[in-house]
Amino acid sequence: MNTENPGCLTGVARAVALVVVLPVRLVWDALVWCLKQLWRWILAPLGRALGWLIHHLVLVPLRWLWEWVLVPVGRALWWLIDLLVVTPLAWLWRWVLLPVGKAVWWVVDLLLVTPLAWLWRQVLAPVGRAVGAALAWAWEVAGRVSRAVGRVIGWVLWNVVGRPLAWVYRVILTPVGHWLRAWVWRPVAAAARAVRAAAREVRQALFGGLG
Template identity: 35%
Template structure:
């Protein structure tokens, strides 16, 4: 295996005309392409921004979402309803018709057809075939009789036709028509060949040779020069388009940096240096004390409302006791189980055996 790199392809040596054309063409093309490339990059950036920010959300809002909602909430339920309706109104009746009407009717027709076929087969085998054989036997006999009586007449007619028509026609074709046709064909071929040769050399001298000289000595050199110019213009366009892209990118970065230092950095510095400390001061000196005061006022209000509700409840109880007297209170029966917050221990028990 050859591990060495293959040598790069050698470029053909270029003439002084190519070098003389290349530099001016590239300079002119660069001056023309740089503004076009900058405008193109600006349009591309604007188009991408417009697509991402305006057109795509607008397209989704105007086209995608309405069609999705139409498909999901109208067409799909409508299609399902139509499918169910078609199944009920068409498929089920057709299946029933096929199963209980057409299938028995088809079986009956097939049985009748088989019977008719069997009858026709019997008729052909037992009636038509014997009759046909008898008719053919009769026809053969009649043909044999006619052939025996008319054979001599046919032989005489054939002899007369041969010597009265065929032999004179062959002699006329062999000794008169064929030589005359060959002479005419030879004359026409000689005439056509001479006229064609004269026309060929006339057209060659008057048209072909001047056209070949024009192509070889005028059009081919001009075409080569135009091909060199076109190739250089193409290469210059590609090279200058890439250079213009780099220039446009550098200009865009410069403008972005300039805008950042003119607008973004001052706004960031003002936000970080002025607005953030001012906001902290406002938060610590105004908002937090106001929030604490609001929470304290809320707590005081809730406590005052609770005391008012307790006073009102006590007043209603005193009025009820004054008007209706004090009601008998049932003494609470001591529960055998301890409260939930008291747990059982080994030293204490609520059973009847260990109870003090």
Template identity: 35%
Template sequence: MELEKRGVGERSPEGCLVVAIRMPVRIVVLVLVVPVRMAWDALVVGGRLLRDTVLRPLGRALVWLGRVLVVVPLVGAYRWVLTPIGHTLVWLARRAGDMLAWVYARVLAPIGRAAEWVLRRVGLVLAAVGAAVFAGAARLVRWLLVAPGKWCWTWILTPAGRALARCARGLWWVLAAVAAGVGAVLYWTCRVLLVLPALALWRWVLTPAGRGLAWCGRALWRWVLVPVGRALAVVGREVADALGHAWRVAGRISLAVGRFLGAVLRRLVVEPVRWAYRRVLTPVGHAVRDAVLRPAARVARQVGRGTRQAFAAARDIARQARADLRRALLGEPRPVARREPVVAETRTLETRTGREVSPPTRG
């Protein structure tokens, strides 16, 4: 189909190998891909049906169940158990903190100040004693160790070290000369016995052999591997194109099969059920509603109305009986005169001072 959609000028030049491979490959791939595509479409439809009818309601039920069994109890426990306990612990912590602050201010701080004063005085005494002891020990060390050690370093160790250094330099010169001679002998021996033969072997044997192998490799690449690779590339490209073409054709075939099955299901199941619902169940339901349900509902409303009226009459009778019993036991209640609320008069300057104020006159 893609080859038919392309223009004549857009077609790339194709060889006889491509034309000979294309049709068999496409036929074989189409035969293999059509069942796979139909199975894939069936799985997709079944998965959507399973998701809409089973998994989604199950997920909603699980969410509701988790909310009822986990979230609501946890919220209630947090609100009615953990929050009061936390407030209580905070109150106790505050009271404990206030008590510790009082203990620190009233007990520990005075004890610490007293201990600091005592330790300071003891430290001053120990510092004076230590200074005296250190001064005496320093003088003893100076006269007993430092002065003899200095004399020994100047007149004994220094001359001996210089003599040993001269001997070591002479010995090093002798060893260096011997090592240089031995190294020269080993160098010329290895050069004559190993390096020159290896160089000749590389120049006259390995280099021509390597050039021959390189020529053979280039010939093999040019005349064998490149043609085989091109043929395999053509076959792979044709197989890929055939897979795409077969997948699209299989989609159309699967769509046609699905529509046919849908039409068969609609003809055999849906339309009979719809006809039975419209022609049989709906008239029967209307008849049952008009003949049974509506009269039953009307009777139920009348019974409910009569029941409510009977309960209202019973309440009135009970109220009247209680009033008669109270009147027989306690007598007639005395009428209570109701006092109307007195509206306070508006306060004016005349009522407050007791005299009339004349309006001001204009000059």
């Protein structure tokens, strides 16, 4: 190929590009024109028709139903509820329940709360304080008496039982124990040891070292 002529190469490249791009551009332009025609003559009129149908068959009836049926019916129902329920209940609360409640509370306060408060303030609380003080004083005095009685009982038991037992233990039992240990237990223990030693010698003499 002759590469020395740039104009020839450019012409060939343009011819090849035109051959490749031209069908694509024709198809694209045809598709765009078809879509425009489809939108202009089919989709847009169909959308306008659907919007008109929805507006006149759905929105307008719903608006009419809201304005001329639901709102008047709701107002009528609220008027009936207010007339038959709310107003009677308000009147009953204002003119019956509230006065009766106030009267009942006045009677309860007069016959129960005020007497009980007076009884507690003038009788029960002072009596309770006096009883508590008396019990505390009696408890303290009883503690003192109990400690004194304990000391007396301890003194009596020591002088009646403890002191004689201590004297018997110190004067009689201790010397007797010393005498028994010196003159009975030690000789008996020595005799027992002698008997055991003799028996061991006899066993060794009779049986040898088998024992």
